Amino acid sequence: MTVEVDSSSKFTEYAHPERLVSTEWLQAHANDPGLVIVESDEDVLLYETGHIPGAVKIDWHTDLNDPVERDYIDGVGFAKLLGSKGISRDSTVVIYGDKSNWWAAYALWVFTLFGHEDVRLLDGGRAKWEAEDREYVTETSTPTAVDYPVVERNDAPIRAYKDDVIAHLGNPLIDVRSPEEFSGERTTAPAYPEEGALRAGHIPSAQSVPWGKAAAEDGTFRPLDELTALYRDQAGLKDGDAIIAYCRIGERSSHTWFVLTYLLGFEGVRNYDGSWTEWGSAVRVPIVKGSEPGLVPAKR
């Protein structure tokens, strides 16, 4: 870690407080050598309307996804992207974004696939920075390009593929979509383009914990006792559990992956980024409808 951690008392109760910084901390440390601020949003134009001074933009879709295959960019692409944004392998990266940091958490998870060590989230993201009337600028930052080494992704520890999920059945799964998507009752009205999956419902035995429950009104993460009530008491997660989280394309579940891994301290949590858009269109995978998790079927 090249830049000191934020020792705000709010974060000390979490398992990995070094993964979060507050808006006050970021404002005070924005010019620290070795720190790069990254904005990552759902809306591809939001950065252009105003961003934290010095922040560079990384878009989840046009930068981090492979343009052809449904996969992430490779080591060469990642090295080129980060180098061009002025990020070195030992830089401290603070990511923030819209919608309670959905996409910021997704970018952080992708950075982690490449083993970038010191990557943190701004607690509360854009909304909190804005609500506190902190400074925004509109000029695009022009960082000096640096060398970032080519490091290939190591997916296995934190990313699950469809076959991994099939092999995982019987272990805890967290479905972070809305209750309507979970139960399979959400339908698309006739004549409207359907962009999603061919089947509705959820993966058998998955517990429904919509991702947004982990975020407070102001976009910050909820305190530890509330997260514990949500994931341990209600969803039944226990220490030592192997956990896979999923949503539609893996972005909302990145947020939950962050909460489970860095705030609650579960180890080996994986994000199934294929998520419902893959599972709901795959041939011969088990699906349960309704609001109950349902049982894991016998192997077939």
Place this chain on the structure above:
Amino acid sequence: MTETPLPESLAQIKDDFLSLEQRERLVLLLEFSNELPELPEQYRDHPDLLERVVECQSPVFIFVDVSDENIVHLYATAPKEAPTTRGFASILVQGLGGLTVEQVLAVPDDYPQELGLTEAVSPLRIRGMTALLGRTKRQIRERIAA
């Protein structure tokens, strides 16, 4: 299939985008976003008249008005936190406004894909604009059937 030529307004917008480099296309989209007019007062006070475009992740609402002379006016509103969606809506408000019902219904459903934005914005996001166009046409069909 016979191709109906695009109305001039839409053809102009398309040419404007295609004449630019990828990065500059985003800047033009942002200009459209900033140009989205405020809702007229009679709609501002009647949110019930507006239809939500649920395919867009951001809250965007539209209302289509068809005059006695068969002329279409599209009204749309989306929050400033959703500049891309505002930009899409603004393109359609400017491009479809003042056209006849027949002209709007003849606009190809894949017009949003023709703007050269799929690389700069991503195909997934363009779907939101396709949905806006689809719902606009459906509202028109409902208006003229009524």
